[in-house]
Amino acid sequence: MDLDVKNPDSNNPPEQSKMKKIFKVLGILALALLYDFFPLDIIPDFIPLFGLGDDLLVTLISLYFAYKKSKG
Numbered sequence: 001m002d003l004d005v006k007n008p009d010s011n012n013p014p015e016q017s018k019m020k021k022i023f024k025v026l027g028i029l030a031l032a033l034l035y036d037f038f039p040l041d042i043i044p045d046f047i048p049l050f051g052l053g054d055d056l057l058v059t060l061i062s063l064y065f066a067y068k069k070s071k072g
Contacts, residue, residue, distance in 0.1 A: 025066045032062030 035041070036055045045051040 021069065025070050028062050028066045028069065032059050 035058050041051070041054055043050050043054045045055070
């Protein structure tokens with residue numbers, strides 16, 4: 001078996017690489033949901049606009065990274 005040192009993913013079967021990508025995307029989304037439902041935030045939720053704004057920002061950023069990770 002010829003090992004490609006420059007591209008470590010070339011040694012993995014395509015199914016294994018696809019599973020890694022799926023678990024990374026699910027991990028990003030799970031951490032975002034955990035942050036949204038965790039009672040301690042950077043900005044407490046009872047502060048109008050800003051409290052839920054940080055939850056929304058974390059959710060949008062995590063969706064962006066999950067989308068980028070799933071495509072590339």
